[in-house]
Amino acid sequence: MKLSFPNLSFGLSPQTDPNLNSRPDRDADALSRFEHPNLAAEFARLIPDLVREAEPDLDTRLEYQAEALREFPCSNPVIGRWIDANDVQYLLAAFALNDNDFAEHFPEMLRVTEAERKRTIETFEEHFEHCPHCSLKRGYDLEMNARIERVCEQKRDQLIHKPEQVDSEAPVDSDHMVKAAAARH
Numbered sequence: 001m002k003l004s005f006p007n008l009s010f011g012l013s014p015q016t017d018p019n020l021n022s023r024p025d026r027d028a029d030a031l032s033r034f035e036h037p038n039l040a041a042e043f044a045r046l047i048p049d050l051v052r053e054a055e056p057d058l059d060t061r062l063e064y065q066a067e068a069l070r071e072f073p074c075s076n077p078v079i080g081r082w083i084d085a086n087d088v089q090y091l092l093a094a095f096a097l098n099d100n101d102f103a104e105h106f107p108e109m110l111r112v113t114e115a116e117r118k119r120t121i122e123t124f125e126e127h128f129e130h131c132p133h134c135s136l137k138r139g140y141d142l143e144m145n146a147r148i149e150r151v152c153e154q155k156r157d158q159l160i161h162k163p164e165q166v167d168s169e170a171p172v173d174s175d176h177m178v179k180a181a182a183a184r185h
Contacts, residue, residue, distance in 0.1 A: 054151045065140045072133040079127045083134045088141045
Protein backbone atom coordinates (compact mmCIF):
# COMPACT_ATOMS: atom_id res chain seq x y z
CA MET A 1 0.00 0.00 0.00
CA LYS A 2 1.44 3.34 -1.04
CA LEU A 3 1.39 5.80 1.82
CA SER A 4 -0.02 9.14 0.89
CA PHE A 5 -1.79 11.80 2.82
CA PRO A 6 -4.53 13.10 0.52
CA ASN A 7 -5.69 15.55 3.17
CA LEU A 8 -2.28 17.16 3.53
CA SER A 9 -2.28 20.41 1.65
CA PHE A 10 1.01 22.12 2.24
CA GLY A 11 0.70 24.39 -0.77
CA LEU A 12 -2.74 25.78 -0.12
CA SER A 13 -3.27 29.36 -1.04
CA PRO A 14 -4.87 31.79 1.41
CA GLN A 15 -8.19 31.28 -0.42
CA THR A 16 -8.33 27.60 0.57
CA ASP A 17 -6.40 27.31 3.82
CA PRO A 18 -8.24 28.26 7.04
CA ASN A 19 -5.00 28.31 9.05
CA LEU A 20 -3.19 31.03 7.11
CA ASN A 21 -5.12 34.05 8.35
CA SER A 22 -5.36 32.76 11.90
CA ARG A 23 -1.63 33.38 12.31
CA PRO A 24 -0.22 36.71 13.52
CA ASP A 25 0.91 39.09 10.76
CA ARG A 26 4.54 38.45 11.64
CA ASP A 27 4.09 34.89 10.34
CA ALA A 28 2.88 35.99 6.91
CA ASP A 29 6.35 36.03 5.35
CA ALA A 30 7.24 32.61 6.72
CA LEU A 31 3.93 31.14 5.57
CA SER A 32 4.23 32.65 2.13
CA ARG A 33 6.96 30.07 1.46
CA PHE A 34 4.23 27.43 1.33
CA GLU A 35 2.72 29.04 -1.74
CA HIS A 36 5.79 28.05 -3.79
CA PRO A 37 4.57 25.06 -5.85
CA ASN A 38 7.89 23.18 -5.75
CA LEU A 39 8.16 23.66 -1.99
CA ALA A 40 4.60 22.47 -1.52
CA ALA A 41 5.29 19.36 -3.59
CA GLU A 42 8.48 18.72 -1.64
CA PHE A 43 6.67 18.87 1.70
CA ALA A 44 3.83 16.70 0.38
CA ARG A 45 6.45 14.09 -0.53
CA LEU A 46 8.78 14.55 2.43
CA ILE A 47 6.34 14.36 5.36
CA PRO A 48 4.91 10.90 4.48
CA ASP A 49 8.44 9.62 3.87
CA LEU A 50 9.57 10.87 7.27
CA VAL A 51 6.54 9.36 9.01
CA ARG A 52 7.12 6.02 7.29
CA GLU A 53 10.83 6.14 8.21
CA ALA A 54 9.99 6.82 11.86
CA GLU A 55 7.32 4.11 11.94
CA PRO A 56 8.16 1.25 9.55
CA ASP A 57 4.92 -0.61 10.38
CA LEU A 58 2.78 2.38 9.37
CA ASP A 59 1.54 0.87 6.10
CA THR A 60 0.33 -2.21 7.97
CA ARG A 61 -1.41 -0.03 10.55
CA LEU A 62 -3.11 2.02 7.85
CA GLU A 63 -4.32 -1.13 6.11
CA TYR A 64 -5.69 -2.41 9.42
CA GLN A 65 -7.44 0.90 10.02
CA ALA A 66 -8.96 0.88 6.53
CA GLU A 67 -10.21 -2.66 7.11
CA ALA A 68 -11.68 -1.70 10.48
CA LEU A 69 -13.49 1.25 8.89
CA ARG A 70 -14.95 -1.03 6.20
CA GLU A 71 -16.33 -3.34 8.90
CA PHE A 72 -18.47 -0.53 10.34
CA PRO A 73 -20.59 1.20 7.72
CA CYS A 74 -21.43 4.82 8.41
CA SER A 75 -24.89 5.35 9.86
CA ASN A 76 -25.41 8.49 7.74
CA PRO A 77 -23.56 8.30 4.41
CA VAL A 78 -24.11 12.00 3.63
CA ILE A 79 -22.23 13.04 6.76
CA GLY A 80 -19.84 10.11 6.41
CA ARG A 81 -18.68 11.25 2.96
CA TRP A 82 -17.57 14.58 4.45
CA ILE A 83 -15.77 12.84 7.29
CA ASP A 84 -14.13 10.18 5.12
CA ALA A 85 -12.94 12.75 2.57
CA ASN A 86 -11.29 15.10 5.08
CA ASP A 87 -9.09 15.18 8.12
CA VAL A 88 -11.63 15.61 10.91
CA GLN A 89 -9.74 18.37 12.76
CA TYR A 90 -9.30 20.31 9.53
CA LEU A 91 -12.97 19.88 8.62
CA LEU A 92 -14.19 21.12 12.00
CA ALA A 93 -11.71 24.02 12.00
CA ALA A 94 -12.80 25.07 8.51
CA PHE A 95 -16.48 25.09 9.48
CA ALA A 96 -15.63 27.02 12.68
CA LEU A 97 -14.20 30.01 10.80
CA ASN A 98 -16.05 33.30 11.04
CA ASP A 99 -17.97 34.47 7.95
CA ASN A 100 -15.20 36.72 6.62
CA ASP A 101 -12.46 34.12 6.92
CA PHE A 102 -14.70 31.36 5.57
CA ALA A 103 -15.63 33.47 2.54
CA GLU A 104 -11.98 34.26 1.90
CA HIS A 105 -10.83 30.64 2.15
CA PHE A 106 -13.84 28.91 0.61
CA PRO A 107 -15.42 31.39 -1.83
CA GLU A 108 -17.29 28.58 -3.59
CA MET A 109 -19.24 27.97 -0.34
CA LEU A 110 -20.03 31.63 0.33
CA ARG A 111 -23.77 30.94 0.73
CA VAL A 112 -23.16 28.87 3.91
CA THR A 113 -23.55 31.19 6.90
CA GLU A 114 -21.66 31.05 10.17
CA ALA A 115 -24.82 29.90 11.97
CA GLU A 116 -25.29 27.08 9.45
CA ARG A 117 -21.67 26.03 9.83
CA LYS A 118 -22.06 26.00 13.62
CA ARG A 119 -25.09 23.72 13.27
CA THR A 120 -23.08 21.54 10.89
CA ILE A 121 -20.31 21.19 13.48
CA GLU A 122 -22.92 20.25 16.09
CA THR A 123 -24.33 17.67 13.66
CA PHE A 124 -20.85 16.24 13.08
CA GLU A 125 -20.18 16.08 16.83
CA GLU A 126 -23.48 14.31 17.49
CA HIS A 127 -22.78 11.94 14.61
CA PHE A 128 -19.39 11.03 16.12
CA GLU A 129 -21.18 9.96 19.31
CA HIS A 130 -23.51 7.55 17.50
CA CYS A 131 -21.57 6.29 14.47
CA PRO A 132 -18.81 3.73 15.14
CA HIS A 133 -17.35 4.26 11.65
CA CYS A 134 -16.94 8.03 11.94
CA SER A 135 -15.87 7.83 15.57
CA LEU A 136 -13.09 5.45 14.51
CA LYS A 137 -12.15 7.71 11.60
CA ARG A 138 -11.88 10.67 13.96
CA GLY A 139 -9.64 8.67 16.31
CA TYR A 140 -7.46 7.51 13.42
CA ASP A 141 -7.12 11.10 12.17
CA LEU A 142 -6.13 12.32 15.64
CA GLU A 143 -3.59 9.51 15.89
CA MET A 144 -2.11 10.33 12.47
CA ASN A 145 -1.97 14.03 13.28
CA ALA A 146 -0.06 13.23 16.47
CA ARG A 147 2.35 11.04 14.49
CA ILE A 148 2.95 13.81 11.96
CA GLU A 149 3.51 16.40 14.68
CA ARG A 150 5.92 14.09 16.49
CA VAL A 151 7.90 13.37 13.33
CA CYS A 152 7.98 17.06 12.37
CA GLU A 153 9.40 17.89 15.77
CA GLN A 154 11.91 15.01 15.69
CA LYS A 155 12.98 15.75 12.09
CA ARG A 156 12.92 19.51 12.44
CA ASP A 157 16.39 20.03 10.97
CA GLN A 158 15.66 17.79 8.01
CA LEU A 159 12.43 19.68 7.30
CA ILE A 160 14.22 23.00 7.51
CA HIS A 161 17.10 22.07 5.24
CA LYS A 162 15.37 19.86 2.65
CA PRO A 163 13.06 22.61 1.35
CA GLU A 164 16.02 24.95 0.95
CA GLN A 165 17.20 22.68 -1.84
CA VAL A 166 13.91 23.32 -3.63
CA ASP A 167 13.65 27.04 -2.96
CA SER A 168 17.05 28.37 -1.93
CA GLU A 169 16.04 31.97 -2.66
CA ALA A 170 13.43 32.20 0.10
CA PRO A 171 14.40 33.10 3.68
CA VAL A 172 14.03 30.35 6.26
CA ASP A 173 12.28 30.99 9.54
CA SER A 174 12.60 27.57 11.11
CA ASP A 175 10.19 27.94 14.03
CA HIS A 176 7.37 29.18 11.84
CA MET A 177 8.12 26.73 9.05
CA VAL A 178 7.98 23.64 11.26
CA LYS A 179 4.85 24.84 13.06
CA ALA A 180 3.18 25.63 9.75
CA ALA A 181 4.15 22.20 8.37
CA ALA A 182 2.73 20.48 11.43
CA ALA A 183 -0.47 22.53 11.19
CA ARG A 184 -1.08 21.36 7.62
CA HIS A 185 -1.86 17.70 8.36
